Amino acid sequence: MRKCSTANLDALLRTIAENASLYLPVDGTDGRAHFTKWEDGVKMSDALNTVRSAKDFFFPQTENLMDFKVEGKTIEIIDTREECEDFVIFGVRACDVRSFDILDRVFLVDPVDTYYKNRREHGIIVSMACTRPSETCFCRTFGIDAANPGGDIVCYKEEDAWYFDALTEKGQALLSKLESLTEECDTAAVDAQKDLIRERMDKLPLADLTADAFGGDKLNTYFNAPEWKSLSQSCLGCGTCTFVCPTCQCYDIKDFKTNKGVQRFRCWDSCMYSDFTKMAHGNNRTSQLERFRQRFMHKLVYFPANNEGIFGCVGCGRCLSRCPISMNIVKVMKELGGNA
């Protein structure tokens, strides 16, 4: 465990930024935190979480897959992939760190998504423990420990100092570059913080929420549950929940006709949209009830069915605070789970 005095934090960030692009949560002009590239004078946000999740770094909202250049009767295929440069994401919360594991299970299994893999290999995650979890937090439901957020380096912020501990080789390499700004220390302060965090987690309004009623074998239990009707009846069909979600990973691949050729790109898609997975025969989910059900069944049943019981939700609470009609996975779990 190494310690950096709060006065030295700017110097520490500067040192990190000298070797790699550094991103950290910064309050925007809208008064909310967004991951922003560090430069001199940028102040880290005190907010618990960013509006958009950290998944953007590995799975951006849109990315170019390839270009086609048309000249006369020839079509040239241009590979737009480039080796990504090293980057560091600083201040990632435990929920978002876990979301990377979930995304890995989608993008890093055969066939491996090389676009994603490239970024994943070059990204270093400095996580941060949550001393003030919010009322919307329920990461513990999914076995996440906000006091041990994981990542390549874990950090704990105290009034007078920041504490760092490397968890991986990548993290060790980065931390060793910061040796002059940090000093070796014992774990007393961090242990105290961990106790505080766990105590606070116990008292959260959603502390008792469990996912025990859900899992890969519950398809028949819930698929035709009558509750879906009332749960989905006021859903607007917008994509807010999907787009702020750190684990939603569905995308669409589309062609954009530029003036000289075609750009093939992929972009986030939402199962809440009426044209999601539209095929030649039309849509396979024609009502909002079916679309709504898909999103929650995917996270609570289909995903664990294919991934050793791991749920596709990390309890970050973004959908709880952003949904225009305040419908969310917690309400769904409570409504369905109560009748299981």
Next chain:
Amino acid sequence: MQKVTREILLAKAAELLAAGTVNRVLGWKAGEFTYDVTPALFTTAAELEKDFVYGPFSGANFSKYLVKETRRDEGKVLVFLKPCDTYSFNQLLTEHRFDRERVYAVGIPCDGMADIQRIKDQAGDGVSGVECDGDNLIVHTLYDGDKTLAMADCLAERCVNCKSKKHVAYDELIGETGDVIDSHRFDEVEKLEKMTEDERFAFWQNELSRCIRCNACRDVCPACTCEKCVFGNPNSGVENKAISDSFEEKMFHVIRAFHVAGRCTDCGECSRVCPQNIPLHLLNRKFIRDIDNFYDEYQAGAEVGQRAPLVNYKQEDLEPSEAVERSGNNA
């Protein structure tokens, strides 16, 4: 003025259900933390008693839900309408978007709704509950105990700049209706108009670049009731699920606002739902202000059957070039 409470609305809903006037109620359903209220249908008095809430977070405009609800051949639905909602209600009627015969509308007075974000900005994150106490809100926080905030400091932007306390449509009214208010809702638009072109561009570039194209602004808008949106139609050539280039966010928001120009009642739902806090209502208000300035004062939804300004004209209308000159600072 009579204060509307949950009990009053509950009694009214139960009475209308019992009398058979309506067979379902469009209302607000309690959530986990007071502020996360969900629009829901209630069919029995028992359901209402259990989950129905009314309070400073019952802000959702129900008018648009009537489009879907009145298509079901199932008798009348009871809807509670705040003054601003009644404008959307009328506008939808003008456009023949729902069946008036299948709705029983109860107008309720409104002193303004709270914006949880404003509360959190003042009380900090970790709000476990909110209670009303006269003109104050008592906010229960997880770490800093209870905080008392003046309701006036917690009002949603659209309520701070409320344009009318008058109900323009209802079958029955609870309490009294109010008057159209001489609001300051165009102040912010004016401020932008006075900026230079470069400043305006920078302002909107910053705001719109946060857009994630979740389409919540469109989906919640009571004026956006197309069966198939041009931006959701793969054959339109402009459909896009995510922003791939900064052009698209401008295109989307200009067209979204233009499509509702002259029909937008300024209910403010677009800005309320925006997860990225983009002041979308300013685009709509710019159109409203221009329509008032260029043509005649016009309030969408004030009366059923009004001819909207964009499907109307006068021979002496001003030229587009003059409109631009009058539209703001052109430095």
Next chain:
Amino acid sequence: MQMTEFKPKIVAFCCNWCSYAGADLAGNNRLNYPAEVKIIRVPCSCRVNPMFILRAFQRGADGVILCGCHPGDCHYTSGNYYTRRRMALLFSMLNFLGIEKERTRVEWVSAAEGAKFAATMNDFVAQITALGENKRLEDLRCKK
């Protein structure tokens, strides 16, 4: 003075009954107007959806001009009155967003006004040339 190689791309939407015929007359009369102007014929000026204008900019236009019959002379009686309102609001909105107001214009050109058509185009092209490339409503993908 620096060398300006900039040749703007101009899209001119012309209504079939007046302005397009006006353009034709300009040609018949051997009146010059810049080749940068690309004419798109529309049945009536009110056929032009605001989206057409934005799309023109997206696809690389540096200026967009919309020409129709003089108010009162519309082949469909009132089409251009609607155009006038729509464009007044659209242009005002673009201005509000900080897009240069010079990039858009509406001009009424009758079938008999070949000279006006040529003069308008010359003037508009000069104006856009002076203004430079459209940067504020560009789509970078289309510039690659």
